[in-house]
Amino acid sequence: MIRVNQRDMDFREGMTVKNLLEDLKYSFPNLIVRINGEYIPRESYEKTVIKDNDDISIIHPIAGG
Amino acid sequence: MKFLQKDETLCIQCHACESTCAQAFFKSDDRTKSSIKIFDDPGERNEIINVCNQCGECISICPELAIYRAKNGVVMIDKKKCVGCLMCVGFCPTLSMRIHKDFLEPFKCIACGQCAKQCPTKAIEIKHID
Amino acid sequence: MDTTDRKDSVAKIKEAHRLLKRYEYTPQKIQRGYTNKTLYINISDNTIKSKDVPEEIKDKFTGGKGLGLWYLWNSVTKDTKWDDPENEIIISPGPVGGITQYPGAGKSLVVSLSPTTGSVMDSNVGGHFGPLMKFSGWDALEIQGKAKEDIIIYIDGNKGIVEIYEVPIGPVNSHILAEEVTEFFAESEEEKRNISVISAGEAAEHTLFGVLNFSFYDRRKKVQRLKQAGRGGIGTVFRNKKIKAIAVKYNGVKGDSNNPADIDTIRKLGLKLHKEIKEHDKDQCRMREIGTAHLVEIMDDYDLLPVHNFKYGSHEEAYKIDSKVLAKKVVQGSPDGCWHGCSMSCAKAVQDYELKTGPYKGHKVVVDGPEYETVAGVGSNCGIFDPDYIIECNFYCDTYGIDTISFGTTMAFLMECYENNILNKEITGGIELNFGNKDAAMEVLHQMAKGTGFGKIAGLGVRRIKNLLIEKYGADPKFLNDIGMEVKGLEYSQYVSKESLAQQGGYALANKGPQHDEAWLIFMDMVNNQIPTFEDKAEALHYFPIFRTWFGLNGLCKLPWNDIEPPDNHLTDEPAKVPEHVENYVQLFNSVTGKNIDKEEMILQSERVYNFQRVFNLKMGFGTREHDIPPYRSMGPVTEEEYLSRQERYDKQLKELVGVNPEKMSTAEKIEALREYKYKQYDKLVDAVYKRRGWNKNGIPTVELMKKLGMDFPEVIKLIEEHSSE
Numbered sequence: 058m059i060r061v062n063q064r065d066m067d068f069r070e071g072m073t074v075k076n077l078l079e080d081l082k083y084s085f086p087n088l089i090v091r092i093n094g095e096y097i098p099r100e101s102y103e104k105t106v107i108k109d110n111d112d113i114s115i116i117h118p119i120a121g122g
Numbered sequence: 123m124k125f126l127q128k129d130e131t132l133c134i135q136c137h138a139c140e141s142t143c144a145q146a147f148f149k150s151d152d153r154t155k156s157s158i159k160i161f162d163d164p165g166e167r168n169e170i171i172n173v174c175n176q177c178g179e180c181i182s183i184c185p186e187l188a189i190y191r192a193k194n195g196v197v198m199i200d201k202k203k204c205v206g207c208l209m210c211v212g213f214c215p216t217l218s219m220r221i222h223k224d225f226l227e228p229f230k231c232i233a234c235g236q237c238a239k240q241c242p243t244k245a246i247e248i249k250h251i252d
Numbered sequence: 253m254d255t256t257d258r259k260d261s262v263a264k265i266k267e268a269h270r271l272l273k274r275y276e277y278t279p280q281k282i283q284r285g286y287t288n289k290t291l292y293i294n295i296s297d298n299t300i301k302s303k304d305v306p307e308e309i310k311d312k313f314t315g316g317k318g319l320g321l322w323y324l325w326n327s328v329t330k331d332t333k334w335d336d337p338e339n340e341i342i343i344s345p346g347p348v349g350g351i352t353q354y355p356g357a358g359k360s361l362v363v364s365l366s367p368t369t370g371s372v373m374d375s376n377v378g379g380h381f382g383p384l385m386k387f388s389g390w391d392a393l394e395i396q397g398k399a400k401e402d403i404i405i406y407i408d409g410n411k412g413i414v415e416i417y418e419v420p421i422g423p424v425n426s427h428i429l430a431e432e433v434t435e436f437f438a439e440s441e442e443e444k445r446n447i448s449v450i451s452a453g454e455a456a457e458h459t460l461f462g463v464l465n466f467s468f469y470d471r472r473k474k475v476q477r478l479k480q481a482g483r484g485g486i487g488t489v490f491r492n493k494k495i496k497a498i499a500v501k502y503n504g505v506k507g508d509s510n511n512p513a514d515i516d517t518i519r520k521l522g523l524k525l526h527k528e529i530k531e532h533d534k535d536q537c538r539m540r541e542i543g544t545a546h547l548v549e550i551m552d553d554y555d556l557l558p559v560h561n562f563k564y565g566s567h568e569e570a571y572k573i574d575s576k577v578l579a580k581k582v583v584q585g586s587p588d589g590c591w592h593g594c595s596m597s598c599a600k601a602v603q604d605y606e607l608k609t610g611p612y613k614g615h616k617v618v619v620d621g622p623e624y625e626t627v628a629g630v631g632s633n634c635g636i637f638d639p640d641y642i643i644e645c646n647f648y649c650d651t652y653g654i655d656t657i658s659f660g661t662t663m664a665f666l667m668e669c670y671e672n673n674i675l676n677k678e679i680t681g682g683i684e685l686n687f688g689n690k691d692a693a694m695e696v697l698h699q700m701a702k703g704t705g706f707g708k709i710a711g712l713g714v715r716r717i718k719n720l721l722i723e724k725y726g727a728d729p730k731f732l733n734d735i736g737m738e739v740k741g742l743e744y745s746q747y748v749s750k751e752s753l754a755q756q757g758g759y760a761l762a763n764k765g766p767q768h769d770e771a772w773l774i775f776m777d778m779v780n781n782q783i784p785t786f787e788d789k790a791e792a793l794h795y796f797p798i799f800r801t802w803f804g805l806n807g808l809c810k811l812p813w814n815d816i817e818p819p820d821n822h823l824t825d826e827p828a829k830v831p832e833h834v835e836n837y838v839q840l841f842n843s844v845t846g847k848n849i850d851k852e853e854m855i856l857q858s859e860r861v862y863n864f865q866r867v868f869n870l871k872m873g874f875g876t877r878e879h880d881i882p883p884y885r886s887m888g889p890v891t892e893e894e895y896l897s898r899q900e901r902y903d904k905q906l907k908e909l910v911g912v913n914p915e916k917m918s919t920a921e922k923i924e925a926l927r928e929y930k931y932k933q934y935d936k937l938v939d940a941v942y943k944r945r946g947w948n949k950n951g952i953p954t955v956e957l958m959k960k961l962g963m964d965f966p967e968v969i970k971l972i973e974e975h976s977s978e
């Protein structure tokens with residue numbers, strides 16, 4: 058189990074940040090991703106592997122449409 | 123096309139070109155009014171001489187159609203049409219469009235070659251290509 | 253229309269026009285963003301006069317929309333209707349409006365009593381009119397009265413002349429009228445770029461959601477482009493007053509025309525943002541490439557793109573109208589800004605589009621847009637996934653002068669009514685209004701322009717159509733009120749708010765009606781889960797609407813605030829606010845006006861006007877809690893098919909949030925249980941928001957608040973006291 062934005066989500070062995078964003082369909086271009094508080098830059102989404110019990114926040118920093 | 127070609131390996135950072143340009147263009151001793159810029163510290167961009175290469179990107183940036191290519195290939199600003207929006211300054215790929223607080227409109231190198239005449243090492247030279 | 257035809261037509265107008273009034277003035281020089289003069293025109297008796305703008309009023313209302321609200325407040329009583337001669341149209345750009353260096357600084361704010369809401373409406377629009385009007389010497393233009401025959405009002409800012417012409421003949425539709433009026437007043441080809449025209453169109457006469465088109469001359473394409481003051485039917489007021497066009501000419505725009513206190517700082521801020529946009533826009537919102545339409549596929553991915561009258565939030569055919577498709581339709585390589593210096597340049601154009609229907613069938617035209625709201629409104633929301641239809645519909649809405657958002661939401665509503673046999677061919681005059689029937693929708697649009705057939709009904713907007721169907725055709729009021737997407741009489745803009753309580757409030761609590769320009773909190777709330785408690789949501793519903801009001805006080809566009817972000821924005825405390833850009837705005841205001849505000853004072857400036865507008869609603873007979881309630885369609889599933897389409901999600905909500913076991917319940921029972929829960933939540937939200945804003949339980953700003961803000965005009969206090977004792 059992992060936490061994404063304080064909500065539970067199923068964990069899959071080997072999943073990367075990129076996979077997670079795809080699963081969630083988070084296609085917004087400007088995301089702020091942190092794993093256990095640590096900022097993950099966009100270039101690292103593909104190579105950053107998520108571990109079980111990780112606490113992930115994916116912030117869409119926009120309050121305007 | 124006419125443009126000012128640079129060879130940074132020859133530049134001794136004497137700034138003679140800047141003084142000449144400011145003088146030729148604006149009759150001013152203020153070197154910050156020069157279209158060519160010499161950096162004592164190459165900085166992040168790793169650059170000593172910065173000057174317009176007449177690429178023409180800014181022509182398509184300017185919505186006022188104030189920038190055009192003259193017959194000799196040099197990119198020119200028509201000050202009458204310019205509204206001083208500075209978009210061409212922000213969008214120049216080499217950051218070679220200049221501004222100064224004394225002028226509302228930007229200015230740039232027009233490849234007149236005055237500076238090249240003063241350069242003691244031939245670090246800058248006027249070139250013609252087709 | 254080719255050039256010779258246009259020349260002929262202009263010649264005819266020249267022959268037929270008659271000068272009714274001419275007024276000469278000495279254009280005021282702008283001082284730090286203000287001319288301190290307002291141009292008042294009464295078109296009933298052709299009075300034209302110059303009014304001072306007192307310091308005190310600038311302090312309280314800042315400018316733009318604030319000034320507009322103040323003038324309108326003084327012109328109407330609680331009984332004034334939108335089509336009374338007393339109603340005004342006020343246009344004002346605000347002090348920052350007109351600078352040429354910082355992106356998004358050329359907006360005009362238009363204020364009037366709305367035909368659809370009956371209350372005060374404001375609309376924010378690009379195009380060159382506002383700044384050119386200010387450079388001509390006027391902080392605001394205030395138009396009152398009603399003309400007898402069609403008129404054109406003309407301001408020449410160099411000569412200092414205002415003229416009113418009677419122009420009984422000639423076209424009304426904007427794409428032709430804007431060109432002809434420009435031709436009429438331009439003394440040379442070169443002058444065209446210094447003219448901006450406001451016009452509406454035929455459908456603005458026959459529907460209640462008419463728009464105003466504000467033009468700017470596109471030097472590359474050599475056409476007048478049109479930007480819309482879209483919401484709430486101000487174009488309808490315009491045509492009802494028999495105004496055909498208002499034109500302004502000002503030659504000589506320069507970088508310092510707004511005469512700011514400190515141009516150097518403005519130039520630095522502008523240049524920095526230009527560079528930011530150049531570097532990052534292509535990886536962020538792609539505004540320069542495709543404008544707001546980049547949102548189509550994003551909204552579809554997040555289940556937020558309205559489909560079939562907001563029933564669903566995504567559709568398998570959405571890819572047919574997404575930004576990749578649209579990018580191929582619009583001209584690339586020359587992004588356009590709607591005012592000088594907007595390097596964000598979200599304005600797009602389709603060139604040489606050959607019209608397939610209507611009076612201009614076969615003509616090749618330039619079409620502005622399509623923007624996200626239009627794609628979603630006339631497209632997905634109506635179940636139409638055809639980019640050419642969207643472009644054609646966009647064109648006709650613009651030139652006929654109607655709002656694509658209200659048109660889309662109304663059409664989607666009608667289609668759902670039709671599919672539920674509430675409407676039938678007898679009522680529609682044979683038109684089969686099923687979801688996805690683009691020919692039918694287009695036919696209704698053309699009828700709206702002529703004021704014939706079913707177009708007359710469709711042009712009334714959702715609220716009035718609901719009443720008509722209930723009263724005349726015995727439709728079920730509960731169902732219609734559930735699916736009719738309007739609050740306060742204004743149609744919803746195009747986002748599905750079902751999963752975001754904060755956004756349900758953002759829409760239904762908005763002063764003028766459900767437009768997202770006050771608050772767009774869906775990501776913060778539903779996706780990021782950043783504002784979980786009622787207090788958090790209330791704080792967001794306090795800050796963002798107030799903050800965003802500020803753009804409208806100053807003639808600014810919202811997009812360069814957060815549709816481009818500095819690369820280190822994520823390191824800031826509150827990335828959603830884009831702190832660096834907020835700081836830019838504080839500095840911009842100070843550099844223009846020479847004042848010394850900070851972010852807190854900035855919020856106060858907005859709070860003054862925001863609360864004044866709330867009390868204005870009260871004055872007009874609205875502005876209380878009962879007018880802040882959303883239709884259930886914006887909160888949860890109304891129908892069984894809607895519930896079943898996202899059953900897993902809703903069942904989970906019943907279990908985890910409502911605390912009931914969905915397994916033993918019928919779908920109808922589940923819908924009821926969810927509905928009851930959601931309205932209770934909404935009620936709690938409203939309590940929290942009112943409290944945070946300093947309003948009483950009925951949504952009325954308190955006397956203390958208005959005193960604290962310095963907005964305690966006697967009439968304001970009297971109104972509040974009357975309503976609070978009830």
Ligand code: SF4
Binds near residue numbers: 230
């Ligand atoms: S100013 Fe910049 S963009 Fe324009 S021609 Fe010179 S190098 Fe190119």
Ligand code: SF4
Binds near residue numbers: 189199204
């Ligand atoms: S500053 Fe002048 S030349 Fe440059 S883009 Fe703006 S209007 Fe054109």
Ligand code: SF4
Binds near residue numbers: 355588595810
């Ligand atoms: S971002 Fe778009 S709407 Fe806003 S000012 Fe620029 S061009 Fe106009």
